Amino acid sequence: MSNASQNQKVIKNKLGLLKFAETLGNVSQACRAMGYSRDSFYRFKELYENGGEQALLDLSRRRPCPKNRVDQHVEDAVVKFAIEKPAYGQVRVSNELRKQAISVSPGGVRSIWLRHDLETFKKRLKALEAKVAQEGVILTEEQVKALEKAKEEKQAHGEIETEHPGYLLGQDTYYVGTIKGVGRIYQQTVIDTYTRVAFVKLYDRKNALVAAEVLNDAVIPWFDDQDVRVLRILTDRGTEYSGRVENHEYELYLAIEDIDHTRTKAKSPQTNGICERFHQTIQNEFYSVAFRKKIYCSVAEPQEDVNKWIAEYNEERPHSGKYCYGKTPMQTFIESKHLAKEKMLDEMNRTTLTV
Numbered sequence: 399m400s401n402a403s404q405n406q407k408v409i410k411n412k413l414g415l416l417k418f419a420e421t422l423g424n425v426s427q428a429c430r431a432m433g434y435s436r437d438s439f440y441r442f443k444e445l446y447e448n449g450g451e452q453a454l455l456d457l458s459r460r461r462p463c464p465k466n467r468v469d470q471h472v473e474d475a476v477v478k479f480a481i482e483k484p485a486y487g488q489v490r491v492s493n494e495l496r497k498q499a500i501s502v503s504p505g506g507v508r509s510i511w512l513r514h515d516l517e518t519f520k521k522r523l524k525a526l527e528a529k530v531a532q533e534g535v536i537l538t539e540e541q542v543k544a545l546e547k548a549k550e551e552k553q554a555h556g557e558i559e560t561e562h563p564g565y566l567l568g569q570d571t572y573y574v575g576t577i578k579g580v581g582r583i584y585q586q587t588v589i590d591t592y593t594r595v596a597f598v599k600l601y602d603r604k605n606a607l608v609a610a611e612v613l614n615d616a617v618i619p620w621f622d623d624q625d626v627r628v629l630r631i632l633t634d635r636g637t638e639y640s641g642r643v644e645n646h647e648y649e650l651y652l653a654i655e656d657i658d659h660t661r662t663k664a665k666s667p668q669t670n671g672i673c674e675r676f677h678q679t680i681q682n683e684f685y686s687v688a689f690r691k692k693i694y695c696s697v698a699e700p701q702e703d704v705n706k707w708i709a710e711y712n713e714e715r716p717h718s719g720k721y722c723y724g725k726t727p728m729q730t731f732i733e734s735k736h737l738a739k740e741k742m743l744d745e746m747n748r749t750t751l752t753v
Contacts, residue, residue: 412442412454423691425683426710436683468506475500476510481529484522515718528723560591562737564626566660567591567617569633570673571604574685577694585680585704586612587673591632593731594719596676598708600701609638610651618655624731626738630658632670672719680707 411432419428419439429439445453475498479491486494488507495502502510511517516525560566572585584604588597597620599612613631621628631652633639640661643649652659662670684707694700713728722730 409451409454413446413451415439416443416446423687425687426715468502468510472500472502472506473510473513476502476507477514477516480511480514480516480522481526484519484526515724524720525723528721562741563590563592563595563624563731563735564621564628564738565592565630565741567628567631568670568673569609569613569631569639570670570677571609571636571638572673572677572680574600574700575689577697577700580694580696583697583700584608585677587676588612588617588631589672589676590727590731591672592721593734594672594676594717594722594727595712595731596708596727598680598704600697600704602697604636604638606638606641606646606648609633609648613651613655624735626735627742628655628657630660632660632662634662634670680704680711683707 415428415432415434416439418432419425422428425436425439429436434442442454472495475495476491479486479495483491483494488504488511491507492502492504495507508517511522516522568587568589568591570587572587574583574585576582581602584601586599586601586604586608589595597612597616599608599616601608618628639648639659640646641649643653649659684704688700688703692699692703711727713726715726716722716724717727717730718724719727719730721734725733
């Protein structure tokens with residue numbers, strides 16, 4: 399094949415992805431069908447809009463050569479060791495595996511870590527925590543020390559702790575934009591901080607009533623169906639979430655449902671960062687595209703499209719959350735909700751013994 403023909407093929411594939419996504423109206427489906435990531439799609443899109451077809455050609459790169467990969471048993475051993483000894487660096491891992499007659503260089507260890515999202519101590523701890531929570535493995539003394547050290551560091555930085563589905567939900571208000579003839583549109587977001595299962599409902603106002611309504615209408619009934627109790631909700635200090643219990647609809651609803659209410663620390667919005675990151679995701683992947691493709695005439699119309707996107711987010715989109723570790727939020731919920739039930743049984747047993 400001539401260079402010109404090869405160049406045309408490179409451009410054709412990338413242009414095809416852009417057009418296919420436009421036809422489907424769904425970037426994720428187009429990427430899955432054509433074997434590209436969403437990151438690649440948005441890179442192609444930006445390059446094409448700024449530099450035309452030539453910019454797509456300049457982006458081409460060599461394909462990785464599978465022959466350069468280590469044997470599968472070596473890769474498996476490195477991944478296993480990363481979870482067993484998360485504090486070890488790449489040089490020490492290479493030396494320790496050599497004692498087991500497994501030959502891999504420090505650079506090879508890091509390459510394997512990168513492929514499995516384990517290249518930092520924090521990420522290796524996350525993998526260990528997920529394995530412990532979902533498989534109930536027994537920790538070694540070294541693993542316990544590593545996890546305790548990480549927990550102390552998180553508490554020092556004001557990070558939230560969550561132990562099982564329903565243990566802590568994050569709730570926040572997001573300003574979506576203004577629709578002509580409708581007015582301002584606000585999004586009530588509720589996320590289970592353990593599994594990252596998300597709930598979204600749109601309103602034309604923000605106040606305590608709608609903040610409570612989304613819980614009563616969508617969130618609490620869903621958890622009841624799953625036989626998982628919601629213990630606590632984290633919000634900011636906005637007026638829709640804070641007030642005197644006796645005359646504030648949101649506070650009153652939480653009191654009736656026996657749900658503890660925790661507020662973010664003053665001047666520390668990162669403590670509800672899970673909601674903030676979700677808002678960035680839905681803005682980039684949904685709203686930025688949807689409002690350029692459709693003209694909405696009411697709040698109910700974008701809600702229908704949001705529901706479809708949320709279903710995909712919860713059930714099809716792999717998540718890199720702390721306890722998801724590459725699984726979808728719904729899969730994480732299903733595989734870990736036994737933790738919530740075990741916690742409830744423990745509390746019931748303690749109450750019985752006390753009585």
